[in-house]
Amino acid sequence: MAFNEKIRKIYQDQLDDIRSQGIFKQERFIHSSQAADIEVEFPTGSSLKKVINMCANNYLGLSSHPEVIKAAHEGLDSRGYGMSSVRFICGTQDIHKELEDKMTKFLGTEDTILFPSCMDANAGVFEAILDKDDVMISDRLVHASIIDGIRLCSAQHDTFKHSNMEHLEKKLQLHSDKRLKMVITDGVFSMDGDTAKLDQMAELCEKYDAMLFVDDSHATGFIGKTGRGTHEKYGVVGKIDIITTTFGKALGGASGGCVSGRKELIEMCRQKARPYLFSNTIAPVVVAGVNRVLDILSGSTERRDKLEANTEFWRKGLEEAGFVLKEGDTPIVPIMLFNAKLAQDFSKDLYDEGIYAIGFFFPVVPKGQARIRTQISAGHEIHHLEKALDAFIKVGKKYDILGKTKQEIIEKYGM
Amino acid sequence: MDDMQKIVLDYVIDEYLEDEDEEITVDTPLISGGIVDSFSMVSLKRFLENKYNISIPDDKATPEAFDTVNKICSLVKEFVKE
Numbered sequence: 001m002a003f004n005e006k007i008r009k010i011y012q013d014q015l016d017d018i019r020s021q022g023i024f025k026q027e028r029f030i031h032s033s034q035a036a037d038i039e040v041e042f043p044t045g046s047s048l049k050k051v052i053n054m055c056a057n058n059y060l061g062l063s064s065h066p067e068v069i070k071a072a073h074e075g076l077d078s079r080g081y082g083m084s085s086v087r088f089i090c091g092t093q094d095i096h097k098e099l100e101d102k103m104t105k106f107l108g109t110e111d112t113i114l115f116p117s118c119m120d121a122n123a124g125v126f127e128a129i130l131d132k133d134d135v136m137i138s139d140r141l142v143h144a145s146i147i148d149g150i151r152l153c154s155a156q157h158d159t160f161k162h163s164n165m166e167h168l169e170k171k172l173q174l175h176s177d178k179r180l181k182m183v184i185t186d187g188v189f190s191m192d193g194d195t196a197k198l199d200q201m202a203e204l205c206e207k208y209d210a211m212l213f214v215d216d217s218h219a220t221g222f223i224g225k226t227g228r229g230t231h232e233k234y235g236v237v238g239k240i241d242i243i244t245t246t247f248g249k250a251l252g253g254a255s256g257g258c259v260s261g262r263k264e265l266i267e268m269c270r271q272k273a274r275p276y277l278f279s280n281t282i283a284p285v286v287v288a289g290v291n292r293v294l295d296i297l298s299g300s301t302e303r304r305d306k307l308e309a310n311t312e313f314w315r316k317g318l319e320e321a322g323f324v325l326k327e328g329d330t331p332i333v334p335i336m337l338f339n340a341k342l343a344q345d346f347s348k349d350l351y352d353e354g355i356y357a358i359g360f361f362f363p364v365v366p367k368g369q370a371r372i373r374t375q376i377s378a379g380h381e382i383h384h385l386e387k388a389l390d391a392f393i394k395v396g397k398k399y400d401i402l403g404k405t406k407q408e409i410i411e412k413y414g415m
Numbered sequence: 416m417d418d419m420q421k422i423v424l425d426y427v428i429d430e431y432l433e434d435e436d437e438e439i440t441v442d443t444p445l446i447s448g449g450i451v452d453s454f455s456m457v458s459l460k461r462f463l464e465n466k467y468n469i470s471i472p473d474d475k476a477t478p479e480a481f482d483t484v485n486k487i488c489s490l491v492k493e494f495v496k497e
Contacts, residue, residue, distance in 0.1 A: 140452065140455055147454055150454075157457060158457065158458050158461075159454065159455040159457075159458065161431075161433060162433065362449060363449070366449050367448065367449040
């Protein structure tokens with residue numbers, strides 16, 4: 001046994017350090033299906049509490065949709081539980097190919113390849129298609145999985161200021177000598193809820209012969225008039241060279257992800273992307289569920305329309321109450337509190353009021369930008385949002401931040 | 416402030432500051448202060464190498480060594496030939 005007391009202490013000290021920084025993550029156990037109303041055990045061992053969930057990525061309310069559950073049951077019955085193989089040996093079923101084709105059609109791309117998760121898609125895609133003569137130029141606020149993927153790739157990399165097109169253009173000029181250039185961004189940024197200016201980015205990429213990569217995990221299914229994603233919102237369907245996205249959020253919320261885009265790039269991923277080559281793909285039961293989700297979304301925009309209406313209601317209610325919000329029109333609505341302790345205390349008080357919403361602070365967001373991030377769902381009814389709004393106002397009054405400006409909140413609580 | 420400090424400070428302001436009102440000095444913590452993330456540090460390293468015609472080994476280009484303009488200048492001076 002090599003795990004002696006000396007080794008144990010090294011890890012205990014590191015964990016104590018994480019605790020002392022106030023960033024120790026603790027799971028809360030949910031004893032019900034994922035939905036607007038959930039039953040939560042928190043702290044561990046306490047009795048169950050019924051709360052309204054305001055922090056799930058269940059944007060379209062499909063995580064526990066009866067039709068999706070039925071399709072998953074049918075998939076389990078007809079295609080079994082597991083594949084016990086990676087894709088290229090004997091781990092590909094007809095329904096995997098069906099899902100890839102449906103995603104290609106849904107996103108308006110040329111081809112699609114499934115990955116066990118979007119984290120894996122982002123970890124594998126860059127290494128598969130770029131090398132040391134190339135450059136990746138990424139927005140400074142891209143998701144952690146993209147940063148990991150960039151680190152795994154031998155291509156050079158550079159960054160540009162968040163959503164700053166002038167800075168991006170400078171970087172494209174600076175790297176004009178590279179063999180291939182790829183501009184990398186999230187479609188919707190998960191912490192602020194703002195969207196990438198894909199129309200301007202596509203134009204710049206065309207001007208400087210660069211490829212454009214978008215992670216649309218917080219957009220696929222509901223952003224754009226028919227929910228195709230951020231590229232639909234900005235009128236650039238067909239102009240994005242690579243889209244990565246997840247099935248773990250709006251599209252049923254179970255697991256899995258994909259890379260969709262130019263057919264040569266997708267084929268390169270099939271030949272070289274390591275998470276695709278060395279890991280089982282998505283389980284048949286999940287594939288069957290996502291296939292049904294795409295049928296639902298292709299047949300009607302009802303759910304994304306309801307999400308849009310819910311988001312408007314929520315944002316307007318918070319603004320009228322006098323909260324400081326991050327501007328935007330996506331279902332990610334951050335309520336700015338600026339101070340880390342205030343964000344933690346606010347979240348705790350909301351929970352006592354029956355509202356489940358989490359505080360985020362440095363290092364997850366920049367220093368002095370602590371917030372409560374709320375995420376709206378088509379699974380919310382107006383009565384959920386009204387109750388949540390009442391709770392936010394009650395707690396907001398307690399801390400005397402309603403109607404206060406950013407400066408006034410910072411003066412009162414500090415950064 | 417010497418020439419190198421001014422050049423590096425100007426670059427950091429232009430390259431990293433999002434808020435025009437934000438003020439930094441040669442001693443402001445850049446990485447530990449959340450102004451420059453360690454992932455974006457690469458453009459600063461490239462700038463220094465091109466500007467001063469030096470090569471900074473990766474094991475020297477640590478977040479600690481890049482944490483303030485003063486520390487960056489000290490590091491650069493180690494590699495600049497007299």
